[in-house]
Amino acid sequence: MESYCRKCLLKDISKEEYFKNVYEYIKSLDKEIKTPDGEYERRLGICKECDKLVNGMCAVCGCFVEVRAAKRINYCPDVNKKW
Numbered sequence: 001m002e003s004y005c006r007k008c009l010l011k012d013i014s015k016e017e018y019f020k021n022v023y024e025y026i027k028s029l030d031k032e033i034k035t036p037d038g039e040y041e042r043r044l045g046i047c048k049e050c051d052k053l054v055n056g057m058c059a060v061c062g063c064f065v066e067v068r069a070a071k072r073i074n075y076c077p078d079v080n081k082k083w
């Protein structure tokens with residue numbers, strides 16, 4: 001069982017720990033919530049070509065795109081919704 005800190009801010013944890021937690025969070029999503037692998041890769045491929053992608057974050061919403069794309073229900077926040 002993975003542990004998560006529900007009281008920590010980004011400034012309270014190391015960069016390595018933070019990214020580890022992000023990927024563990026994505027991995028832990030329920031199958032019903034999680035975007036299927038093929039669709040996930042498609043979404044990230046679009047983000048990688050997008051000029052709004054800055055250091056892994058979407059400049060429109062401020063999310064890490066790997067997290068945003070991981071939930072089936074989410075969508076690209078751009079006015080011209082790209083996925």
Ligand code: SF4
Nearest residue numbers: 047050052058076078
């Ligand atoms: S605007 Fe859409 S496609 Fe571009 S980085 Fe943000 S989520 Fe990805």
